[in-house]
Amino acid sequence: MNEFKFKKKYGQNFIKDENLINKIVNSAEISKESLVIEIGPGMGALTTKILDKCKHGIIYEIDTELKDFLEQKLKKYDNYELIFQDFLTADIKEITKKYNYKELLIVANLPYYITTPIIKKIIEEDILADKIVIMIQKEVADRFSAKVNTKDYSSLTVFLNYHYEIKKLFNVSKNMFYPKPDVDSSVILMSKKTEKENIKDINVFNKFVKDCFKYKRKNLRNNLKEYDLEKIELILKKYNLSLNSRAENLPLSVFIEISNSISI
Ligand code: SAM
Helix, strand or coil: CCCCCCCHHHCCCEECCHHHHHHHHHHCCCCCCEEEEEECCCCCCCHHHHHHHCCEEEEEECCHHHHHHHHHHCCCCCCEEEEECCHHHCCHHHHHCCCCCCEEEEEEECCHHHHHHHHHHHHHCCCCCCEEEEEEEHHHHHHHCCCCCCCCCCHHHHHHHHHEEEEEEEEECHHHEECCCCCCEEEEEEEECCCCCCCCCHHHHHHHHHHHCCCCCCCHHHHCCCCCHHHHHHHHHHCCCCCCCCHHHCCHHHHHHHHHHHCC
16 A cells, blocks of 8 residues: 555545554444444554444445555454445435444544534434544534533534533544644544433424524524514523523523424
8 A cells, every 4th residue: 555645635644543543442432232333444543443342334435545455454354334435425324224233333533624514414314323432623623512602602512412412532633643634633422412301393493593693793683583582582581691692602401492482
């Protein structure tokens, strides 16, 4: 694989540190009952350790130039499916139906250029793995785990918080990769919430949250012109909030309470 040319357009920064590889894979607590999806195996740094531990692996790689190398590297395993496809176009619900497993995990050193689209896909397509361990750009990790009343708090944070408990596990220096990227990384753990607040109508909730954040710098009164503002104001008041507040000031529970009150 000497002549392999790393492709920046595919976010190819491969891990070169064995301890880091073990640390990531161990964080996922993979068992012989786990079905693991890996996005972007690259040269298989995480893949062999995942396959050692899991029941089945479904591995998505976009770069077909890695095919021969990966097939060779994984030849001793019989518990995986290696698919050369853009993960964003994959039908995960369909493929996971083929397998018997107790828990679905996603483990990946994600290509940074599509971190947010991948997370959106997982939420919007309702893939909702039991646990997700991903290495992502440090700044993006901060956004995903942003707390209410901070500038990083966004509609995606609210949707993520509804489904997952999000924990930043550790930071990773850019020196751990080849080729070296421009930014540092973090590994985060997202664990599916077992007890969720009741949402009457998920479509109303999704639309309401998106509308609240429509123009981030505008207050709720301006972003929610088409809604029954009196009704919303009554709920906001209970929490010392008002129509002059911005979406970033509302915790998940308030988004849910308001969207439930406007759902029929
Ligand atoms: N897992 C390897 C490691 O940690 O050394 C490689 C990680 S590298 C940051 C990202 C990998 O994702 C690359 O192998 C890249 O080719 C692959 N990739 C990029 N875009 C992809 C996509 N849309 N679908 C699937 N794989 C993709």
